[in-house]
Amino acid sequence: MNNVPQIVEINEIIKETPSIKTFIFDWDMDKFGVPSPGEFVMVWNFHNEKPMSISLIDEENSRLAISVKNVGEFSSQLHNLNVGEKIGIRGSYGNGFSNDIRDKKILAIGGGVGMAPINAISTNLLKKGNTVDVVPAAVTKEELLFADSLKKSGANVFPCTDDGSFGFEGFATDCTIGLLEDRSYDFAFVCGPEIMMAGIYNILEESKINAEYSLERYMKCALGICGQCCVDNTGWRICVEGPVFKNDKINKISEFGKYRRTASGIKQ
Template sequence: MINEPKIVEIKEIIDETPTIKTFKFDWDMETLGKPNPGEFVMVWNFKNEKPMSIAQINDNELAISVKNIGEFTSQLHELKIGDKIGVRGSYGNGFNNTFEGKKILAIGGGVGMAPIHSIASDLLKKGNDVDVVAAAVTKDELLYGDLLEKLGANVHYCTDDGSFGFRGFATDCTINLLEDSTYDYAFVCGPEIMMKGIFDILEDAKIPAQYSLERYMKCALGVCGQCCVDSEGWRICVEGPVFENDKIYKITEFGKYRRDASGVKF
């Protein structure tokens, strides 16, 4: 379904970190549908369109958290409360949010904490015991840990430079947690090289998990083939962005490379 862009007004902007802002806007769940955690929307700034993970799903309100990494995101960061954007969606295969009364591990790196916040907050409301690994390069870039703590999550912070919490990578922090704990299920989102390391660790520990992947997208409908991954030819916008560990095994490019807009590996 194309879901033509709905013009929405930005009702709140939160400066999360020096590079990340969260934008909140109204969303008619009854008319437009309620997204599931892990799904994404296409955001239109009236010039270009890019996919954005859904960070928060509230009563008739959505939020996206945007890291300033290029021309499009820089333009979004210049917007003010009351400005308008186009939003279509939601799209994609999201996280499994049906668990109740389980021990859950959620791992997010950088702005990858946005969809992790979405799934972790949902599962906390359903009575699950949720541990969160919130990772960033430095303290100022940590995202969503405080909100998840307020909801009852056990948040384990880690920073590459040791400026807050555990000193080291998300992989190192996860290894430490698994020395004393085990989990029924895990959810992971962040830089793909980080997710590859987490994948190996969780597989060794025999913990099933879901991973949210990112690729260059154009249509979000599975038509253009721009976001296909090698081996099975799965489209990140349709079969993904979330994949279970048994499918990750079949994506040969996972943690190794991806393709730019012209299809060149990098």
């Protein structure tokens, strides 16, 4: 783990969708360790710092990537960067996905930019002999993330869009119900809007499929000190005990799928 921001140069920028860009940079894995899929890094733009999921872990070429949706001032500043410019990276942090699974049937579900960590774990598990079915979900075709690249990597991809512009017309929950009618899975991974994940949780529990869910909360320190990302009921810190939780823990988080808090602690 690296608790001091390391200044890295952006080697490549991929415009994935109209609102999402992937930033690829070198990372000294011998010095700072190999991140696990599902972990996150703190990204510093020399003015502010925000947590970002790792979307690519390229051990062979010592590279990492983050995929960022342009939703506010910080992400907009990142989107304005060019190849050759620099950012600060510290981490990686958190509790990642289980990546020691081999020769199993895996279901991976990602909504919107929640496909970032899903891409990392799916790519990892494909290399270990697993059969991976991926459900990338988005509002419309242009916003589908990593559907093509995962298909090229060997995953079975079942895209779904809210507006029906590509793949299954409807939500990820509906698409998952359809898949489970004639398919079985040993394990599942889920990341996306929390209301979506709550629906998926109910579906997978009914089908008795163990799963892991990646949560998002407002994080400041990433070290478990500030308490900003604690969830009600359990007091678990998303930056330390999470962001990934197994299904037998996710049901103990009373706010899951219901609300979260702003930087000032107000429910939203």
